[in-house]
Amino acid sequence: MFFPEYRARRLRRNDNIRRMVRETHLRVDDLIYPMFSAFGTGIKKEIPSMPGIYQQSIEHIVAEAKEVYELGIPAVILFGIPEIKDALGQDAYSETGIIQETIRAIKKEVPKLTVITDVCMCEYTDHGHCGVIKDGDVDNDETLQLLAAEALSHARAGADIIAPSDMMDGRVAAIREILDANGFEQIPIMSYAVKYASAYYGPFRDAADSTPQFGDRRSYQMDPANRREAIREAALDVQECADFLMVKPALAYLDILRDIKDRFDLPLVAYNVSGEYSMIKAAAANGWVDNDRIVMETLIGMKRAGADIIITYHAKEAARLLLGR
Template sequence: MYRMRRLRRTEGIRDLVRENRLSVKELVYPLFVAAGVNLKIRVPSMPGVFQYSLDRLPELLDQLLKAGVNAVLVFGVPLRKDEAGSEAYNRDGIAQRAVRKIRAYAPEMVIISDVCLCEYTSHGHCGLIRGGEILNDESLPLLARASVTLAEAGADMIAPSCMMDGDVESIRRDLDEAGYVNTAIMAYSAKMASGYYSPFRDAAHSAPSFGDRRSYQMDYANGREAVRESLIALDEGADIVMVKPALAYLDIVRETRNALRAPLATYNVSGEYSMVKAAAQAGWIDEKRIVMENLTAMKRAGADIIITYHAIDAAEWIREQG
């Protein structure tokens, strides 16, 4: 008789045969840097998440370094927005200044810079608009220009989240021409038009002023298309691909993992984070247990890199597990 419980009998035996183990080194923490001075602004829909001004950013960096989290994904929150999102590619923009600050304060930190226009445009869309249409090709030079300014500031990696066709190719070409051949690209290759992003839009002030993003972000019903998007991104020059969100798309994480051998990231997005936090605050769930189960599911599905707002807490819980 097969007795599978033999290998579940004690914690020591369970540890011995565990198939997947989380590592702090696989975690990336998303952070929001706001223009201004002496700011630490609570994001109401994301308990425990704040916008930081540049002068207070070291408080967060110290927490990350102490936890052993060595990679960040940087989002800028500018004071000024316009139709063309010009602060996104301003060499002295808030995101560029944040990258320089992080590089100076924590030289070994892996700095991944998000590239999109949505936080910087007055209309909140990820590209230029004309007559209510989001323009693809006309937006590409601006995204590439922003990428070069962030590489100049010291970013290790550019992460275009705009879902414009050809964005990786355009960014790779301009980075190479500017001499940043060693700056990597993490493509938001399979990014769904998802309801899970709502709290992020509070944090980044990036909600669209009209319509939605379904004409350029992916239809969440499509799995084969998601894999194709990642293969195209790699062909255009991406070094890492991504599936976003994570929990409702673990099947796509697995399909993508099976289809390619490149590094694969998944983004445990704001809505996923906030639902766990809300349920934990209500006393309905054990936060630590749920977070560790969720993150392990992402790893089990095939993710090499997990971008998560839980990173600081998860780092402590991973150490406790040994």
């Protein structure tokens, strides 16, 4: 029987050799952990569709932030559940809003943890859309003013990175302008540059209480069928001085991650979204998959596709696996 001179299996023979020739690496430094801060005290409410993830009041958020920091995870990204929602989402840009108070509490107790804030209106509006509603749709330019005010309030509270997720045209430029005009030139913008109108967000809407009360978000989030449009969206954000680019969701959009990585030299973030997390947890709970192996395989796939950083609800468990804890 003829064998080729080169045998690929030689480099797979044992764990040490496999480690030595491994092409893609996942590190704790690559992870960002999302957290949901709820108004009130004594709240730690598990999200039914996201086992292990909670809506929490600030004292519990701070305790988990300490845990995250002790695992070596460099950053969290915050989402807020306010006491009151209204048509203009006023808690989003209030100096005493839920996120503003959460930032201050984390920075007081865990000052070295990087705090990223999601900038959008959907968690704060009573209609669940990402901006000001006019004639049944979100008014882009009026919404920009509110997003800029929200970003500035987060910066004043001590946020380290601002992450606009609304998908309004021109929002990166509007936020950069107001931050710079108020002495926050040093704060980076992590833009949700490529955000698709995805069914993978379902559990997040339970977590953030942000389901639209009418219609959907397809007039401002991207069509999942479009690939070239992602390049245009990212290019616009680069022109508007974004410091990071993000693709959301990640798992069904690995081709988009690679496209963005190949064309732009900014740090690239993949958002491993709620539906992706929940599918793994549901399958693992039924014994259909090995939770730890599939979590790591999923995250390494995102890294292999081009992600430098991954926002993931798996961050704590992935960190423990990487650290052998």
